Amino acid sequence: MILLALAIAWFLRMAPLDRSSNWDLRWQRSLYTFLFPPLLLIMTALAVLTMGAEGQMLGWNSSWFGYLLSLSLITIPTGLLVKLGFQAWRCGQKIQTYPQHNLNGQTVYLLELELPYIAQIGFWQPKLVISRGILQLLDSNQLEAVLAHEQAHLDRRDTFCFFWLGWLRSFTLWLPQTENLWQELLLIREIRADLKATETVEPLVLAESLLAVAQEALNPATPCFGTPLFAASTPDRLTQRIDAMINVQQQPQNSFYCYWLWVFLLLIPWATIPLHS
16 A cells, blocks of 8 residues: 555656646646645555554555554654744744834834845744845835735735645655745745735836845745745746736636545545455
8 A cells, every 4th residue: 555655656746847827727736746645645654554564455464564664654754743843933932032113004023134035934823024124125115015925925824834835845855846846836825925915016016126136136045934025036937926917817816626626535545444354
């Protein structure tokens, strides 16, 4: 069962990324390809652990090899989850030490950094962290635009969702295309926030803000779990974000629920438990 799950996970990850569709479809496909393989491995490992190391299934003898392999597929992700959770907790404690300010009616935590930086950092209720450098760089209209972008992240609970996605990434780097899919999800996350922000601010103003930050050549590395304005933005990806904002007709309108039917496939390993004796 474990080897079959590994083969399926590897095969699904070998599929090439489709970058010709609209953003919503790209998100659904990338999320499916990113999520399904590791979740299948976890569910299969849990089913094997439930059945134990002894007995038979369809004439095949159970063994300690499959049992211990399943145990490792559970203990390693669990350990990484504890580590990431502790890092997130420490990050939240550190942010609490930053001075608070009221900016356009929002409570922000001021980071004494000359380089421009703004991000929602945290878990379910993230804190908005902003550097002194971005306050000096952007005018009032541009600042309003980036605040709208960060509010879009908050509305979608992106920090919460990407904490869990980052956890799955941490123990599946050995699977094909893990990093490519991760970068794709980061890009589309930012585009979704850009498009949501353009409902209340001018797209060109937000695009100018992105370019202003890009000219500072800032792509900050932070151990915190946040959504920096300039995340995953190489020059090519920055161009894609600006194009998506300007061509507002590309904003996704449809939900592809069929892509979530695969969740039921994750229950298949549990359906094999009655076959074990």
